[in-house]
Amino acid sequence: PHQQTRIACHRAAAKMALQGTLNARSTFAAAPLSRCHARRCSTRTIAVCAGSSYKIAVLPGDGIGPEITKVALKAMEAAGKKEGVSFTFEEAPVGGAAIDATGVPLPDETLALCKSSDAVLLAAIGGYKWDTLPAEQRPERGLLALRSGLNAFANLRPAYVLPQLAAASTLKPEVVSGVDIMIVRELVGGIYFGQPRGFGKDEHGNRTGFNTMVYSEPEVERIARVAFESAQKRGGRLCSVDKSNVLEVSQLWREVVTRIGKEYPDVELSHMYVDNAAMQIIRNPKSFDTIVTGNIFGDILSDAASMLTGSLGMLPSASMSSDGPGVFEPVHGSAPDIAGQDVANPMAMVLSAAMLCRYGLKLPQVADRLEASVTHVLDQGYRTGDIMSDGAKQIGCSAVGDVIEEYLHGL
Helix, strand or coil: CHHHHHHHHHHHCCCCCCCCCCCCCCCCCCCCCCCCEEEECCCCEEEECCCCEEEEEEEEECCCHHHHHHHHHHHHHHHHHHCCCEEEEEECCCCHHHHHHHCCCCCHHHHHHHHCCCEEEEEECCCHHHCCCCHHHCHHHHHHHHHHHCCEEEEEEEEECCHHHHHHCCCCHHHHCCCEEEEEEECCCHHHCCCCCEEEECCCCCEEEECCCCCCHHHHHHHHHHHHHHHHHCCCEEEEEECCCCCHHHHHHHHHHHHHHCCCCCCEEEEEEHHHHHHHHHHCHHHCCEEEECHHHHHHHHHHHHHHHCCHHHCEEEEEECCCCCEEEECCCCCHHHCCCCCCCCHHHHHHHHHHHHHHCCCHHHHHHHHHHHHHHHHCCEECHHHCCCCCEECCHHHHHHHHHHHHHHC
């Protein structure tokens, strides 16, 4: 019955805009799960009841994906049990694993599973093994198709520096301490999806490659509203990043964002060229609160911002849809060079599971427990190799999982 209720709610809320609760570090006072009640999530309404069970599509993917997924699923089960919530996990191949199994990076069955689930937990995609395949057959095409197929247009990528890891950054502690940035990236438009694209020849017979960077007004409007609503929940400042001094598509972007900004008088809007933004993220990262930008600029800037924290291994992300389940995944890649060695950092995967619970399922109490478990690992002085520092104790992926699980069971 609960599953039927959720599916009906998905359909009823299909045209709702993403709203509120977009601060990746905020905590919520949740109503006790002693009775059934409705919660409105960013994309749809979900019935939350004591003893509720949620269907999660699990896509371990490639490289270190399977090993960090194991840690995250055990953590979700333990945290959920404490709150009277259970999860049904259904795994499916994507990326290189799907190519090996089915010949395509995103099988129809995988996409169908994701669409029928309450949320999607994705680990990592790609690896050297598939680098020689034609571009349209590579693992990364599966990720793009998944985002497009779920209409997951809004990518939320927080970059915040935990006090325990300020020394792990390659920048000075006084530069990164206190950094808390939310990058809102448009995810299903721009140059990664624009047509025409391909290869050709110029008038001299030389081979050429070309892509099209295009945005429509509605595409910019919807991502702008997500960003303004995020800024409202944070520091009240939004910086829109473009390249409007050169690109017509950015000129349209700036015009639309400025217009939408008039609907949010409580948010201070500024504009910045992408090259300057890249410099300022390194030079003065604390000057940013919320950033909104297009697909390719967001791809680059969010990776740059992630290194303020010292490691990609600590950062989660959420890709939200207006009419279906969101995709939650760590920022880091598949790291095929360390796959299977039990040295990967699973903490970003656990934090992605926390974002899934907070934003995808509206289970803030479960999310709080998952986030607290990661903080516990750091407070105990445990580190994986990517964030190792003097005086810390280096442990591997499964050992981190053991510490997390022990903490969650003991709460």
